[in-house]
Amino acid sequence: MKYSAIALALAAALAATPAAAQGGDAKAELAKVKPKDFPTEPIEFTVVYPAGGGMDVTGRLLAKTVEKVSGDRIIVNNRTGGAGMVGHAYLATQAKPDGYTVGVIANLMWGDAMLRAQNRWAYTDLEPIGYINSDALIWIGPTEGPYKGMSVKQIVQTAKDKPNTVRIATVPGSMWDYIVDQVEANFGAKFLRVPFQGGGAGITALIGGNVDVAQGFYSEFRGHLEAGKVAPLGVAAPDRMDFLKDMPTMNEALGGNEYQWIIIRFAVVPKGTPADRKAYLGAAVQAAMKDQELIAEYKKAGVYFDSKLTNPATMLQNLNEYAAREKEFYQKTGRLK
Amino acid sequence: MDAINGLMTGFGVILTAQNLYFCLLGSLIGTLVGVLPGVGPLAALALLLPVTFTMQPVGGMVMLASIFYGAMYGGSTTSILLNIPGEAASVVTCIDGHKMARQGRAGAALGIAAIGSFIAGTLGVIIMTFFAPAIAAVAIRFGPPENFGLMVLGLVCTLYMITGSPVKGVLMIALGFLCAAIGIDVVNGRERFTFGSVDLSAGIELLAVVIGLFGVSEVLGNVETMAKSTLVSEKIRGLWPTLNDWRQSWRPMLRGSGLGFILGLVPGGGPVTASFMSYALEKRISPTPERFGEGAIEGVAGPESANNAAVAGSLIPVLSLGIPGNPVTALLLGALVIHGIQPGPLFVTQRPDLFWGIVASMYVGNVFLLVLNLPLVGLWAQLLRIPYRVLFPVVLLLSVIGTYSANKNVFDLWVMLGFGVAGYVLRKLEYDLAPFVIAFVLAPMLEQSMRQSLAMSADGAMIFLQRPGTALLLAASALLIALIFRRKRKIEGGMP
Numbered sequence: 001m002k003y004s005a006i007a008l009a010l011a012a013a014l015a016a017t018p019a020a021a022q023g024g025d026a027k028a029e030l031a032k033v034k035p036k037d038f039p040t041e042p043i044e045f046t047v048v049y050p051a052g053g054g055m056d057v058t059g060r061l062l063a064k065t066v067e068k069v070s071g072d073r074i075i076v077n078n079r080t081g082g083a084g085m086v087g088h089a090y091l092a093t094q095a096k097p098d099g100y101t102v103g104v105i106a107n108l109m110w111g112d113a114m115l116r117a118q119n120r121w122a123y124t125d126l127e128p129i130g131y132i133n134s135d136a137l138i139w140i141g142p143t144e145g146p147y148k149g150m151s152v153k154q155i156v157q158t159a160k161d162k163p164n165t166v167r168i169a170t171v172p173g174s175m176w177d178y179i180v181d182q183v184e185a186n187f188g189a190k191f192l193r194v195p196f197q198g199g200g201a202g203i204t205a206l207i208g209g210n211v212d213v214a215q216g217f218y219s220e221f222r223g224h225l226e227a228g229k230v231a232p233l234g235v236a237a238p239d240r241m242d243f244l245k246d247m248p249t250m251n252e253a254l255g256g257n258e259y260q261w262i263i264i265r266f267a268v269v270p271k272g273t274p275a276d277r278k279a280y281l282g283a284a285v286q287a288a289m290k291d292q293e294l295i296a297e298y299k300k301a302g303v304y305f306d307s308k309l310t311n312p313a314t315m316l317q318n319l320n321e322y323a324a325r326e327k328e329f330y331q332k333t334g335r336l337k
Numbered sequence: 338m339d340a341i342n343g344l345m346t347g348f349g350v351i352l353t354a355q356n357l358y359f360c361l362l363g364s365l366i367g368t369l370v371g372v373l374p375g376v377g378p379l380a381a382l383a384l385l386l387p388v389t390f391t392m393q394p395v396g397g398m399v400m401l402a403s404i405f406y407g408a409m410y411g412g413s414t415t416s417i418l419l420n421i422p423g424e425a426a427s428v429v430t431c432i433d434g435h436k437m438a439r440q441g442r443a444g445a446a447l448g449i450a451a452i453g454s455f456i457a458g459t460l461g462v463i464i465m466t467f468f469a470p471a472i473a474a475v476a477i478r479f480g481p482p483e484n485f486g487l488m489v490l491g492l493v494c495t496l497y498m499i500t501g502s503p504v505k506g507v508l509m510i511a512l513g514f515l516c517a518a519i520g521i522d523v524v525n526g527r528e529r530f531t532f533g534s535v536d537l538s539a540g541i542e543l544l545a546v547v548i549g550l551f552g553v554s555e556v557l558g559n560v561e562t563m564a565k566s567t568l569v570s571e572k573i574r575g576l577w578p579t580l581n582d583w584r585q586s587w588r589p590m591l592r593g594s595g596l597g598f599i600l601g602l603v604p605g606g607g608p609v610t611a612s613f614m615s616y617a618l619e620k621r622i623s624p625t626p627e628r629f630g631e632g633a634i635e636g637v638a639g640p641e642s643a644n645n646a647a648v649a650g651s652l653i654p655v656l657s658l659g660i661p662g663n664p665v666t667a668l669l670l671g672a673l674v675i676h677g678i679q680p681g682p683l684f685v686t687q688r689p690d691l692f693w694g695i696v697a698s699m700y701v702g703n704v705f706l707l708v709l710n711l712p713l714v715g716l717w718a719q720l721l722r723i724p725y726r727v728l729f730p731v732v733l734l735l736s737v738i739g740t741y742s743a744n745k746n747v748f749d750l751w752v753m754l755g756f757g758v759a760g761y762v763l764r765k766l767e768y769d770l771a772p773f774v775i776a777f778v779l780a781p782m783l784e785q786s787m788r789q790s791l792a793m794s795a796d797g798a799m800i801f802l803q804r805p806g807t808a809l810l811l812a813a814s815a816l817l818i819a820l821i822f823r824r825k826r827k828i829e830g831g832m833p
Contacts, residue, residue: 080746083539085539086535086539196789204660223659300677
């Protein structure tokens with residue numbers, strides 16, 4: 001097949017350049033923990049969402065930088081389906097724990113493990129080796145029509161005074177839905193929930209005037225924000241975002257501290273991966289995350305870095321705390337017995 | 338005029354040796370991707386995405402876009418020659434295209450498909466040049482209720498796909514709906530009909546269904562007739578479309594271009610929907626609808642134009658608003674983001690070089706593709722002379738590679754095989770396969786748009802009548818159904 005030959009030749013030629021261009025400290029550091037017999041073949045970075053999406057971009061940028069700092073060959077593979085479920089199950093139950101499979105995943109895996117895995121696997125089957133970045137869920141409103149200029153509080157009040165009139169875009173069975181659950185339960189409000197397959201589709205519906213409130217990540221609506229088509233209302237994170245200092249947190253706007261819905265992206269290896277290989281891969285990911293170019297790329301994409309997770313020494317403990325917090329929510333709302 | 342200035346900027350950007358090379362390379366890869374059954378534009382783009390990282394953004398985007406529309410050129414080739422669609426947007430081309438090939442008119446069918454693709458692609462990009470921002474502003478208003486109206490119209494159009502027994506045809510449509518219901522419920526996120534299987538929780542993969550039903554079952558069916566050494570009678574009459582072919586084809590090409598472009602713009606549209614709605618349209622307005630299914634050249638000219646125009650249409654919301662309507666355009670959007678470019682409404686003004694560069698490259702790319710594809714017609718027609726024992730193992734191999742490459746999920750291969758056997762049995766029992774696939778494609782969008790509309794409506798189902806766009810589309814659907822019944826009565830009444 002001519003076409004794959006071209007693709008392979010191009011890929012090989014281009015992949016060689018960044019690795020060769022970089023030398024220096026990171027590489028020397030890594031060399032110290034590098035096992036003798038590893039890696040002898042390309043390492044697969046498994047992304048469980050489709051090519052081109054936010055998670056895929058994150059994974060590919062990371063892979064590019066890990067190649068640069070380690071000199072190892074990385075292949076990014078999208079194993080998609082079931083909104084990540086198929087890929088998560090693959091990583092937890094099928095992937096060989098030999099160090100050649102690294103999952104670039106998000107904390108959405110916890111929900112899959114706790115609610116949908118039916119005890120076939122648990123989130124502890126995937127061992128975190130390095131934190132990547134975070135993205136907090138943001139409520140956005142329109143810049144025209146009756147809801148123009150309203151704050152989160154005012155919108156929630158409207159949904160309470162006139163139930164089933166305010167249309168909000170959600171993604172069923174996920175944090176997009178859970179935060180609406182919380183708001184409705186705490187304020188006695190009732191929204192018209194319009195289901196979409198992802199945050200981006202809901203934002204499109206907001207701009208088209210088909211919903212009144214949408215929820216999404218900064219990178220998903222930044223273009224529309226700059227064009228004045230949408231207004232940021234509140235962010236479901238503990239602190240305000242650096243890039244939108246004027247936007248309150250949902251906790252500030254509504255009171256309380258439970259409105260925290262954040263995508264946390266991190267790299268994992270399947271449980272049972274040899275300790276030396278796991279340590280090496282962890283060091284490679286952490287070295288990549290120190291690369292200024294990569295940090296700049298991620299910042300440009302609109303993500304932020306959670307100071308609780310950027311320190312490798314306490315990352316695991318804090319990640320587990322976040323997972324426990326999510327479990328508590330599922331138990332409290334009767335989703336998990 | 339702004340558009341003219343913009344286009345000049347674009348040609349300034351694109352007419353460098355390097356960018357022309359990427360455009361040509363993309364066209365070539367696109368054609369091959371289209372020709373190879375199973376390997377679709379989505380898989381190819383995902384595979385080549387990393388290659389564009391180190392390229393200039395213009396070169397990278399030009400290459401990726403040309404793969405997308407190039408695939409629409411190549412897709413018809415195997416539909417016509419082997420009755421196996423190169424990708425989903427060429428399923429309907431099998432119906433009349435392959436009949437033509439069996440009548441020794443493969444050359445004419447391939448030629449018309451290539452020329453129709455060129456005309457539609459070029460018309461699409463001309464409209465894009467002058468009206469992109471205005472069109473995008475209208476297209477974004479197209480919400481769930483309008484999408485529902487469109488899907489209902491699409492469903493009515495599938496009735497025109499039925500060539501044999503109407504009862505069997507409707508059964509296949511129902512079966513398509515059932516199979517599409519497997520997976521995660523779009524509203525409450527719960528699993529349906531998965532029997533606890535992780536693999537089924539994702540639903541059934543469209544690509545595996547198409548390759549199984551058309552590719553594998555075609556191979557199975559032909560193994561029986563292995564006694565003959567080639568697919569089609571040795572005689573291939575005329576490699577080029579005749580004057581009469583032209584007379585019959587130019588109107589379908591123009592109609593297909595218009596229809597495809599509009600359908601490309603809207604969220605539920607895209608090349609697949611465009612191709613079969615164009616087929617239904619041609620069959621509906623043809624004075625001789627009985628020729629459809631028996632090698633009518635309009636059944637090739639219309640759909641093959643429509644899927645190319647739909648590509649141009651679907652690029653408009655992505656480039657002028659940053660809103661993708663299908664997985665391929667979502668991937669193009671991702672490519673922009675990786676290059677550090679913020680897609681969105683300001684993209685055209687912030688990066689005129691990139692926007693107009695891509696537009697200009699589409700003029701060039703369509704010319705490349707026509708020049709590439711016309712001489713290939715003769716070569717492809719020779720494919721028919723390859724003996725079964727060589728051709729079919731190759732087709733099967735490509736089917737397996739193509740299916741696996743989409744998700745890297747082995748389960749999809751079993752789905753492909755299962756649908757291959759099912760397709761073989763259904764063909765034996767004279768069931769149409771095209772209505773099944775089309776219902777399978779439409780069902781999730783129909784369900785989602787209906788339930789979204791009801792969720793956002795304060796007055797329940799009244800929303801479908803309150804929105805003028807939806808009401809219009811539903812009225813058109815009702816009219817078409819009425820016409821089908823009237824004609825049926827007329828035919829029955831005319832029989833002695």
